[in-house]
Amino acid sequence: MTKALERREKQRADLILSAERMIATRGLAGLKTRDLAREIGCANGAVYNLVADVDELVLRVGSRTLLRLDEALSAAVRAGNPSPKETLVRIAIAYCDFAAENLQLWRALFEHRMETEKALPDWSVDDQLQLFRHIYQPLAALLPKRDAEELGITARSLFSAVHGMVALGLEQRLVAVPLPALRKEIASLVRAMIDGLVAQAA
Amino acid sequence: MTKALERREKQRADLILSAERMIATRGLAGLKTRDLAREIGCANGAVYNLVADVDELVLRVGSRTLLRLDEALSAAVRAGNPSPKETLVRIAIAYCDFAAENLQLWRALFEHRMETEKALPDWSVDDQLQLFRHIYQPLAALLPKRDAEELGITARSLFSAVHGMVALGLEQRLVAVPLPALRKEIASLVRAMIDGLVAQAA
DNA sequence: AATATTTCTTGAACGATGTTCAAGATTGCT
DNA sequence: AGCAATCTTGAACATCGTTCAAGAAATATT
Structure with a gap:
């Protein structure tokens, strides 16, 4: 259980960093869940296990x-x-x-x-x-x-x-x-x- | 020829007014081409005969x-x-x-x-x-x-x-x-x- | 006036996109 | 090892803006 949660937290942090990088380079409108998923190496649907929606992601960034x-x-x-x-x-x-x-x-x-x-x-x-x-x-x-x-x-x-x-x-x-x-x-x-x-x- | 162009201009004006009303009531994000088309009584594709794209529409408003x-x-x-x-x-x-x-x-x-x-x-x-x-x-x-x-x-x-x-x-x-x-x-x-x-x- | 040509209009279709979800894979517990 | 809980997946959905081939309408020509 601890191992899974750790991994989850790690991926969550990755996701937020990727989102930050993406906004910085392509602007807020350039933030796409599918690109994020590819960058952190997971399915696009998995993003929603790490974060409620893109709104939350933007707020975290x-x-x-x-x-x-x-x-x-x-x-x-x-x-x-x-x-x-x-x-x-x-x-x-x-x-x-x-x-x-x-x-x-x-x-x-x-x-x-x-x-x-x-x-x-x-x-x-x-x-x-x-x-x-x-x-x-x-x-x-x-x-x-x-x-x-x-x-x-x-x-x-x-x-x-x-x-x-x-x-x-x-x-x-x-x-x-x-x-x-x-x-x-x-x-x-x-x-x-x-x-x-x-x-x-x- | 003049009759058609007149109608076109009239519809163009209607479109811009509808867009204005829509933005005023639902915000910029609430502006949808299909709703506009329904309001002025034409197919959604016809909007693009009156205006190049929504960008132009927003600028006109x-x-x-x-x-x-x-x-x-x-x-x-x-x-x-x-x-x-x-x-x-x-x-x-x-x-x-x-x-x-x-x-x-x-x-x-x-x-x-x-x-x-x-x-x-x-x-x-x-x-x-x-x-x-x-x-x-x-x-x-x-x-x-x-x-x-x-x-x-x-x-x-x-x-x-x-x-x-x-x-x-x-x-x-x-x-x-x-x-x-x-x-x-x-x-x-x-x-x-x-x-x-x-x-x-x- | 009849026909041909040009132009306009239509609405189905395309490609993106955020989000959901049932099914399969993985993990943790006993 | 076996079972239950959980997570992950990627296909599917709904909603957009936008395009386009085909049909309708208007204009031009004879």
Whole structure:
């Protein structure tokens, strides 16, 4: 019994890694159960012994991506010892860089939601909220008069604004923006947002 | 000959309207050629006489949506005669309201891009760039020292930031944000961005 | 007006794809 | 070794977008 379960877990891990590789190279739409089955060496039907459906598979890959994103943002905060304002700029730039370097996996994070209506499992929701904590602390230092709830909302807004710039900036359909220019733009607008918020609070 | 072409055009218009209705009620994923054919009264294969493929259909619906969005933003600018700063706030709020009121159609605008790699036809690209002109003018008044290219980039960044707030704000997966709170947040952050940009320029 | 030619429309068929399931193979327990 | 529980298989199903040969309709020609 232990042997079988071990093998199962091993294959499950293989499956998720294969799915991750496949999304990274061919995009979310390029993820096919039959190709996955061939890659990990099993029948296509066997995929459903390892995972309930592709939705779960995508969410598991997404969870890994969020983890790596979290690490990237943590590293950006850790480097040097800048002011709260520059910390927030670094986080934004790090988010942009991560998205550019993991374009397809990062996109999959947001593309997938639209397709299914069913609620997300808890293990998937938790990760997402963790991201805001990187923003929360520097923001609290800059806006000492705001209470925790206000800070949470503002942190989310700040994140969303940067996300929008990255999302539309990395889109090739509109005018293609070279990555260095995008980074500069993001840094500039983040500084503007922070300056504006601090000025409003004064 | 003219009679047949007329009928064709009529049916083409019907098809696009049906597609629009279908996306609005069932989402982009709910758009099915067989259902469309039944609605406009023709065989499913006949859809491909009116339109090259579903991609084109989605783009045509998107074009209509962008037109209505443009009108909504124009109306927001027209109302009253506020300062450039408040004009930009109104545009942002109008964008948020439009997205909320036309949720599925608005989402389809951005969901669709990911799926196809082929370049967009010109008639579809043009509309998108027009949106920035609403932002450009008030921004030029606020930042008189910036040249046209810089203003264009900043206008796009501002739009992207607001788009991000709306996109993640209207997402139900994360913490659900009530619409009035979202509008308030957007107004607040737009004012902060503008204040910050103006202060930087000084 | 009758016929020929071009064009359009049809709906069956194709190829993909996610998912299911009964039958066969494998594993774990006594 | 033998039995029961479990897992694996790959064929089958349903649902898509899309294509296409054949029949219907419209247009052009005589």
